[in-house]
Amino acid sequence: MPLRAKIDNQDIFSFNYNENSWEKLKSQYKSMGLTMSCCSAKAIPKTSKLGNFYFAHSVKSNCSSEAESPEHLYIKTLIAKTASKCGWLVKTEWPNDPNPKNKIWEADVYCKKNKTQIVFEVQLSYQTNQITLKRQREYTKSGVRCAWFASEQSFDVEYLYPNKETPFFLITKPKVGVIPKVKNFEVELTDFVEGMLNKRLTWEERPITNTSYIMFFEDECWKCKNKNKQIFGSGFDVYEDRAKTVPNASTILVGILNSYGKKALHSMGLNSISSFGTIKGNAPGFPYCNVCYHCGAPQTNHYLMDKLSNGKIKTSYVEHEEISYSGTWEYKHGNPHT
Ligand SMILES: [Zn+2]
Ligand SMILES: [Zn+2]
Structure with a gap:
């Protein structure tokens, strides 16, 4: 409709x-x-x-x-009226091109002010997130910022992890005549739209430090006789994983190699980790083992497990910090008189 x-x-x-x-x-x-x-x-x-x-x-x-359902019509009307009230040029069911042959997208509510183009999509029935992301990319390619309002009846918080590229918000189950609320913000949809159009919705990122550790024991290389640090496990938080058997050592070591990389291992003064195909001392089909920090000679997993089980070694660990960013949408309430 x-x-x-x-x-x-x-x-x-x-x-x-x-x-x-x-x-x-x-x-x-x-x-x-x-x-x-x-x-x-x-x-x-x-x-x-x-x-x-x-x-x-x-x-x-x-x-x-x-x-189109009456609820969809109602919500589009709410958004269009709000945007119009905020001084934007508003069009609904608006395609990127008037010629249907060139149609790439058709916006539920399209808003324009100066050179800024914003689209609101109202999604009450389910669509896969591949489709949502594809439609988002098409808007982005056209230089249009698109935000989604999706019914909590068809979508949940797991659907899309909050991110800056695709603003996707859940609204309470739509009922004609009742302004839905934007979930997690407890703000009415119309206020929320007004806030968005007035730059009161911002993406805030905070750094998070993730600390993990790699376990090793001090040893001496069989080949070059220098002291090296044999890696046998890693952990973070309450989770810890250490080599239990000769084949398992390869699995644990390739996991460590993949999460840290050779450079980081080297900078921590630890041995490196590499694959050696079939060598005596590693289990067939489990080719990863320690590599001497100094001379590059393989330190087989059979040897590693022997050392670990004879108990005459002193184990230790080295911590590793990594910073990642976690973001959220933050909505600031407006002045009620504007
Ligand atoms: Zn028609
Ligand atoms: Zn060596």
């Missing part, structure tokens, strides 16, 4: 009407050549049972715009 129609090829939008002007349109549209924008069929201005204005095909049609 679109909010958009055409008169003489000019777009008109139902959310721009008030009770009086809508009644006036209803009494005059027959002589105005009012048509649908979706398919050029003749259009009728209608008022839903709960008071929303929209356009309908004059003859029952298979046009896809007919399938």
